[in-house]
Amino acid sequence: MTSKTITPTVKPYEGPAGGWDSAKSVAGVLFKEHVPLKGSRLLSTQNKPEGYMCVSCAWAKPAQPHPLEFCENGAKATAWETTSRRADSAFFSGHTLGELEQWADHDLEEKGRLTHPMRWDAASDKYVPVAWSDAFQEIGRELRALDPHQVDLYTSGRASLEASYIYQLFARMYGSNNMPDSSNMCHESSSVALPESIGASVGTAILSDFENTDCIFYIAQNVGTSSPRLLHDLQDAINRGVKIVTFNLLRERGLERFVNPQSPVQMLTGKETPISSEYYQVKNGGDIAALFGVCKALIEADDVLKASGQNPVAGRDATPKDPDNAAMIAFAASMASADKKHVLDHDFIKEHTTGFEEFAAAARAHQWNELEHVSGLTRAEMKKAAATYANSNAVMMVYGMGLTQHLMGVENVHMVCNLALLRGNIGKPGANICAVRGHSNVQGQRTVGITEKPGLAPLDKLSELYDFEPPRWTGRSTVETCEAIMSGQSRAFVSLGGNFLRAVPDTAAMEAGWRKLRLSVQIATKLNRSHVLHGEVAYLLPCLGRIELDQQTSGPQAVSVESSIAHFHGSRGKAKPASPELLSEPAIIAGIAKATLGQTKIPWDAWVGNYAEIRNAIERTYPETFKDFNERLFKPGGFARPLPARERKWVTKTGKANFITPGKLFPDFSTADRSDVLHLATLRSNDQFNTTIYGYSDRFRGVEGTRRIVFMNGEDIARLGFVDGEIVDMTTAIDDNSVRNVGGLRIVQYNIPKGCCAAYYPETNPLFPLAHHDPKSKTPSYKLLPVRLSRSTLTQDD
Structure with missing residues (x-):
């Protein structure tokens, strides 16, 4: 099902990042979601003290915010969540889930906000309304009937610190460490590599480093699409004379030039800020070799x-x-x-x-x-980058998922650290590592205990505080949860947000396994693919969004999140809730917990009535990290998480920072050197955030009306016997006795290194074998997969 037919077009985009086209895009999404006035008022408080923190990316929130402290994607996220559209009981009464399975991802979410708790009815194959109390009791009954080893409790990157803390506490009191989360799919390579190299699980950079640096190495992160507010910090640095040395697969517009939409002079004159002083297009998977060359x-x-x-x-x-x-x-x-x-x-x-x-x-x-x-770089290019690095006194290392979502993602991050250590570029002003995270609290949920690794959680402290014995066995990561679902070992899946089925690899096999679950519970704001496929017993539980006013017995509530630079921020919802039937995430978690666990030492009702009590509990559990949590909740600019590596104190086994040498430059592929094999990287468009598709436009790459695209080098197109615009099928070129295919992709000639190609996520997720991941972090290798192309019998309309 599609909402309307759009004729796909591909035309090179000549404009900058930002500028009038960005402003038009923001206005367009506000009108599309029928919230032009309400959305404009809300956006004026986004990412500001006493306002709400963006539900999109996790970039830093400055103490002295810009007049408009949001970006194009942040505005889209706000409009998407506060839309006037409703997926209410009337909507579900008119559609079976079998019918909704045929809908496009965009169209499912575009139906609007969920309004009532729903239970799947097998006789009608429809979601039907259910009372909250009945939903909690049946979910609790189902969970009590299962071995906790059979249950997986997933967390998306939007859940607040408060919701994440009580969710992990519920999981452990229930007896499960199976807590896969969105970190497993994005920056887990950082969470493994950084502690080994420098003794910190997150990046060490803070905002003031952008004011003190004289050089930034910007590696494998598309700022214009993934975190546009960071462009303000880059622009300010450039205006001070800072050089930005970029290593990236594609020529991305946000890394080339920028017009600040908040600068009247730039908007009126069209004056652009060049972003990268040096731009090196690294072959897919070539980052270790490129960084080794600089070193x-x-x-x-x-x-x-x-x-x-x-x-x-x-x-x-x-x-x-x-x-x-x-x-x-x-x-x-x-x-x-x-x-x-x-x-x-x-x-x-x-x-x-x-x-x-x-x-x-x-x-x-x-x-x-x-x-x-x-x-894919020349010796001269690597030496030039080295000269720039050596002639700088304080160098920041900024990187993103283009490094972490690889078979050698951990080694990629080790190499970033190695380069920084050569000239002492960690732990001094202007010289630190900045791991740009994706979703708005994906980093924070780990900080308060969402982890499958018992060694990373304060189990003894939890036992002391709440009088129970936490499980000590190692739980399942995302990849291991997928394996358990496929094999039938997982019998229940409880999801705190997210669109798990669309985010994970091996889509066809995962969907087949998903249907065999005994129980699927989805806590969500909008409808998505993971909801219309379901287990034998399925619940869809609508929650308040972070932007909405959260009224509890003690009054309006605030929640908190952690940014990419490890600062904690308070967030206060402003919008009227989409439905009076909605409950908050903490209230839903507490309802399930009480129905499942019975009598415990946890004051669930008091916590739900006043989130400050949850923050007090977080502070008791992590006294050094969250000292004076409630008092500092709305400190402008947030308050910093203690990181010893910022002070050159190395919490590693050696007591020092460690140079860690990768054993090879590139993964071992049996098909890697075959002439017909290309190396695929998946991409997001500037009209999406993670699995949420706002529309069918990728303005910066000149694509309109379709997402079924494969970007290729012109020489590869000719060498393989294709032509620009031809429709092809893509097949996984890994010998594992399985055939994985995505059809009907349009070839677009693009500035990408030879031997490489790129296509959109999650449309090409079916190509990725579940076993295709970093062996240490288990992060799926969405940025590197060998594939072949063949002429297609499909059209773009198929």
């Missing part, structure tokens, strides 16, 4: 100074590898410190790190031709 150039330049007698502290076995010694000496001199004795920060390396010699030896051993082949 190699730095290390060998340092070696040259040693060999010339000027650097007595470099590695003992260092030998310059450049055949043109005079050129190498000149290059080394151009990168040397003020005293001309070193390129690397040997004092920092000696005092604060381990593993340098092994890493330096590996960098020297890699041959330039090998690094060029894997990365």
Whole structure:
């Protein structure tokens, strides 16, 4: 089912990020959702002290906000949630779930806000209204009949700190550590790699680093689509003379040029700010090789100074590898410190790190031709980036999911840390690591205990506070939950937000397993694919959105979230609730918990009546992290989570920051070198956020009216015998005795390295085998998959 037929068009977009087209897009979505006046009033309070925190991305909220502290995607998220459209009881009475299965994702969500608790009725194949108390009692009865090992409790990135805390507490009191969450699918590689490298589970950067840096290495993150408010910080830095060195697969407009919609001068004159001073298009999966190349150039330049007698502290076995010694000496001199004795920060390396010699030896051993082949960059480009890095005093490392969603995602993050450690670019003003997170509280939910790993949760403290014995066994991550659903080991799935079926790999196999669940419970604001497919017993429980006024017995409530820079912020809903039948997330969790657990030491009703009591409980559980939580809740700019690595205190096994050397440059694919194989990366459009599709426009890439696209290099199109605009099928090129195919994709010639292609997420998720993930973090490798193309019998309309 589609709401209307649109003729697809592809035409290169010549405009900047931001500017008038962004303003038009915001106005358009407000009118589309019938909230132009209400939406405008709400947006004036978005991401501001005493306002509500955006339900879209997790970028930082400044203490002194801009007049309009929202971006195009944030405005879309607000309009999408506060829409006047309703998926009410009348809607569900007119449609079977079998019928709704045929609808497009966009059209399911576009029906609007859910208004009543619903239960699936097998006889009619429809959702029918149910009383909240009856829903809680039956869910509790079903859960009590199951072994907690058989139950998975998922959390999306939008759940508040308060909801996340009581959800993990309920799960553990029930007896389950199966708490997969959206972190497993995006930045889990960071959560594994950063503690190993620097002893912090999140990035160390704060907003003031953008004011103190003189160089930013921007790696594999599309700021214009994924976190446009960050463009303000980049623009301010550029205006101070900061250089931005970008490594990215595609030429993304937000990383090229920007017109600030909040600057009258720029809007009237069209004056653009160039973003990247250097832009390197890295082959898909070539990030380790590219970063190794930069490190190699730095290390060998340092070696040259040693060999010339000027650097007595470099590695003992260092030998310059450049055949043109005079050129190498000149290059080394151009990168040397003020005293001309070193390129690397040997004092920092000696005092604060381990593993340098092994890493330096590996960098020297890699041959330039090998690094060029894997990365897609030339030796000259990698050396130029190294020179820029060496001639900067404080360098920030900013990266996103283009690094983490890989088979070697953990090693990718290790390499970012290695590069930072070479010149002491961690733990000083303007020099830190910034892992740009996606959803608005995806980082925070982990901070308050949403984790399948018992070693990361304060189990002894929970036991002391609430008089129960938490389970100590390792729970299931997202990938392991999918395996359990496919095999029938998982019998129940409770989801606190999200669209799990659309977010995970191996779509066809997952949907088949999903139908065999005994119980599926979905806490949500809008209808999506994960709701119209269901278990034997299925409930759809509508909740208040973060933007809505949350009135409880003690009065209007506030919730809290954690930003990408590890600052906590209060959020106060402003909009009238979509229905008087809605309950808050904490109220729904408490209702299920009471019905499942019976009498406990937890004052569920008191917590629901006053969220400040939940925050007091969070502070008791994490006294150092959340000291004076309620008092600091609405501090402008938020209050910081303590991170020892910011102060160069390394909470690692060695007590120091660790150089960790990847064992290889690229994953081992049996099909990787075959001439007909391309390496696929999935993308988001600027008309979506995660699995939510706002519309069929990808303005920056010039695509209108369709999402069934494959972006290809022109030489690959010709080499494989295709033409621009041709319709093709895409098949997974991994030998695992399964055939995975997505058909009807239109070829679009694009500026992408040879041997690579790109297509939209989640449309191409069916191609990704569940086993195709990082072995340590288990993050699906959505940014790297070998595929083949063939001529299609389908059309775009199919």
